[in-house]
Each structure stands twice: as structure tokens, then as C-alpha cells.
Amino acid sequence: MVRTYLALVILGLSAFAQAANDPGWAQLSEADRQVLAPLGSEWDSLRPWQREKMLNIAHDYPKMTTEQKQRVQQRLENWSRMTPYERENIRKEYQQFKALSPARQEALRHTWQEYSKLSESERHKLLMDAEPPEYDLGN
Amino acid sequence: MKSHVTKELTPQQLAKVLQLLDDSLKQIDHKTLRELEQSRKQAVAVLENSPRVAESQPAVTGLRYALQLSPHGNYRRWVMALVMLTVFSGFFGSKFLRNNGSIDTDTLVLASELPPEAYTDKEFVAWLEHTSRL
Numbered sequence: 001m002v003r004t005y006l007a008l009v010i011l012g013l014s015a016f017a018q019a020a021n022d023p024g025w026a027q028l029s030e031a032d033r034q035v036l037a038p039l040g041s042e043w044d045s046l047r048p049w050q051r052e053k054m055l056n057i058a059h060d061y062p063k064m065t066t067e068q069k070q071r072v073q074q075r076l077e078n079w080s081r082m083t084p085y086e087r088e089n090i091r092k093e094y095q096q097f098k099a100l101s102p103a104r105q106e107a108l109r110h111t112w113q114e115y116s117k118l119s120e121s122e123r124h125k126l127l128m129d130a131e132p133p134e135y136d137l138g139n
Numbered sequence: 140m141k142s143h144v145t146k147e148l149t150p151q152q153l154a155k156v157l158q159l160l161d162d163s164l165k166q167i168d169h170k171t172l173r174e175l176e177q178s179r180k181q182a183v184a185v186l187e188n189s190p191r192v193a194e195s196q197p198a199v200t201g202l203r204y205a206l207q208l209s210p211h212g213n214y215r216r217w218v219m220a221l222v223m224l225t226v227f228s229g230f231f232g233s234k235f236l237r238n239n240g241s242i243d244t245d246t247l248v249l250a251s252e253l254p255p256e257a258y259t260d261k262e263f264v265a266w267l268e269h270t271s272r273l
Contacts, residue, residue, distance in 0.1 A: 093258035
């Protein structure tokens with residue numbers, strides 16, 4: 001009897017802890033739901049570790065400027081659809097970007113803005129015209 | 140009745156009881172002797188069914204074994220405390236990491252002026268090479 005009670009208590013606590021760490025859309029706070037609104041329709045199908053990452057972003061949200069908040073809202077949906085491999089690559093690239101000098105960072109941002117103005121066909125032409133990489137085959 | 144029988148005496152208390160019993164043994168009448176005999180049988184029966192006797196039984200493993208070890212439930216309390224500690228440390232640990240003031244890398248990437256797509260866009264890399272050649 002005591003063991004059954006003990007097992008039920010443990011199961012209950014485990015379920016509580018899991019629900020607290022991996023909440024469904026309905027269990028999120030109003031503030032979190034507002035931030036994560038772009039993911040509302042697919043939230044319940046996200047994996048627990050994806051939800052945790054997104055919740056981290058939501059909890060950081062109040063610390064951001066208005067511009068940063070807008071960027072996060074615009075990029076959140078696309079970000080959640082990337083593969084873990086893609087996201088990890090981007091994190092590494094971001095760290096390299098942050099290691100650049102402020103002047104070089106600014107130059108890259110400017111180049112991106114210029115590039116963003118190009119049409120789809122112009123971008124594709126750039127890729128086609130780019131010189132193929134040289135491979136060292138050891139000859 | 141059960142609580143009186145199963146209560147453990149210290150060696151000193153037991154020796155004193157034995158001494159008193161020995162001293163007054165000759166003064167006990169026949170009726171009292173029979174009552175004492177019956178009480179002893181009841182006490183032995185209770186002890187035979189106690190968890191301490193079950194302790195020696197084999198084929199009890201894992202968590203169940205740990206829960207049965209102590210007649211006073213000390214191990215049960217320890218096991219329960221350990222499980223609760225594990226569950227709550229997982230919960231509050233992640234809460235603490237979330238609220239420790241540092242901003243998550245993903246947040247920084249998303250809030251950055253350079254969007255995440257810029258790092259993976261091959262055409263943008265080609266554009267960078269193109270502009271660097273100009």
C-alpha cells in the first residue's frame with residue numbers, strides 16, 4: 001500500500017516536472033504566447049527540446065530593443081523550421097561574425113543590404129558566375 | 140499491543156527486566172504464568188511476520204529491495220527524497236539556467252542585424268566574393 005502510494009507520488013511529480021518543462025500551447029503564459037505567436041499553429045507538434053529553445057527566446061524577449069523584437073518575430077517561424085544541423089552551423093557562423101572587427105561587421109551588414117535589393121535572377125547569376133573552388137588533389 | 144511488543148529495548152533495559160523477572164519468578168502464580176506464556180507466543184508470532192524477518196528472503200531486487208530493507212521505513216524515505224530531488228533539480232535547474240541573466244545564443248542570432256539566412260545563403264557568399272574582387 002505504501003509502495004503504491006509512493007509510486008503514484010513519484011509518477012505525479014515526474015508528470016508535473018515534465019509538463020512544467022515541456023508545456024503545451026495552452027499552458028504557456030500570455031506573454032510567451034504573444035512572443036511565440038508565429039509558432040502557435042505548430043507549437044504542439046514541436047519536439048520538447050525545440051520548445052525549450054523557443055521558450056528561452058521568449059524569456060529573453062523583454063530584454064530586447066523594439067527593433068530586435070521585430071526581427072525576432074519576423075525570423076522565428078523560419079528559424080523553427082530549420083534542421084538542428086542548419087541552426088548549429090548558423091550559430092558557429094554567428095560566433096565568427098561577432099569575432100570580426102566592428103568595421104568589418106558593418107561592412108558585411110551593408111553588403112547584405114545591397115544583396116537583398118537584387119532580384120532572384122540576379123542572385124542566381126552571381127552564383128553561376130562565381131569561380132569554382134580549387135581543390136588540392138595532391139598532384 | 141503490537142507497538143508494545145515490537146518496541147526495542149536497550150541492552151540495559153533488557154538486563155533490568157530480566158533481573159526483575161528472575162527475582163520475582165518464584166512469586167508468580169500459575170494463572171499469571173499461563174498469561175505470560177500466551178503473551179510470549181503472540182510476541183513471537185508478531186516478530187515472525189515483521190519486515191526484519193522478511194529481510195533475509197532472497198529474490199528481491201532493485202527499488203523493491205531498497206524499499207523493503209528497513210522495518211522503520213528509513214530507506215523508503217531516502218529513496219523518495221532522492222527521486223524528489225532528481226525531479227525537482229531537473230525542473231528548477233532549467234528554470235535557473237533560463238533566468239540567470241545571460242541571453243541565449245539563438246536569441247542573439249535572431250535579433251542580429253544580419254539575419255540567419257545570410258550565413259547559409261550560397262548566393263550571398265558568391266556576392267561577397269564578387270564585391271571583394273571589385
